[in-house]
């Protein structure tokens with residue numbers, strides 16, 4: 001797994017954000033080094049020493065070329081730095097909060113009450129990001145800090161017109177007063193990822209453990225539609241909602257035809273998903289009929305529909321084009337049976353924490 005946390009040493013006391021510049025090639029242009037950069041001074045097998053306006057920073061256990069351009073959040077008293085933005089990755093996500101007002105049965109990251117305001121640090125990180133990045137915003141539930149989130153988006157998008165955002169939200173906190181704020185943002189550059197688990201409100205509300213959640217999601221989706229926002233519906237496929245997946249397809253195509261994308265997602269084996277694996281995991285390799293029927297229907301009605309986190313060999317060949325590799329590089333893994341697989345380059349594999357006995361009845365490429 002790619003490390004997101006690095007061991008560091010620094011004389012600085014307060015936490016700060018800095019971009020690492022390795023400049024190992026003599027031809028590299030150093031003219032754009034700014035006050036928020038730390039340039040490589042020397043490197044050994046054990047550590048790399050950087051220096052910048054914030055003073056000296058020693059980073060342990062990294063090859064400097066692998067962190068060149070990374071934007072890190074240095075926490076001196078812990079002796080760690082978090083790689084907020086990895087320059088060579090398409091999978092950079094900023095975690096706004098660990099608080100959440102829902103308690104989804106399969107939550108991969110169960111909520112915590114503690115909250116630390118990271119917006120000022122995240123704003124700096126976005127400003128230092130590589131050109132044309134798409135940055136994920138997630139939680140917990142980011143819109144629990146809605147005013148701060150809107151201000152953060154407005155400021156960073158004005159300052160960096162090349163950067164797009166993908167915001168994951170449970171859409172429980174939008175109201176009509178937000179319309180003007182939404183319309184001030186360049187909504188062509190934000191994709192709002194919003195979970196809807198069933199067209200039956202009781203099933204949806206049970207899955208998110210919040211009475212009234214389905215009705216609120218519907219209102220928020222209407223509001224976002226009115227604002228002209230781009231929407232990605234997200235449905236984690238599980239035993240409690242799989243039998244009703246086709247009903248959801250009919251609902252999406254008739255009530256929500258304005259969504260830009262619909263992602264049907266396999267379950268992640270971590271957090272509550274791991275604790276309740278046996279009652280939640282739906283083996284789509286043997287029960288693909290409902291998934292295939294849903295895909296056929298939604299696509300025929302003009303909804304771009306995709307399968308996220310589905311190992312490619314568990315999907316019938318004629319549907320594999322709808323199953324892109326979606327698991328982030330730092331948490332992607334393969335099982336031993338994948339070693340000689342010809343599909344491996346296109347396949348997203350598994351989450352790193354997925355059990356080696358993967359649980360799919362039909363697996364491997366014949």
Ligand code: SF4
Pocket residue numbers: 311312313314334335337338341342343344347348349363364365
């Ligand atoms: S065998 Fe492994 S690499 Fe090949 S398609 Fe299946 S999960 Fe992907």
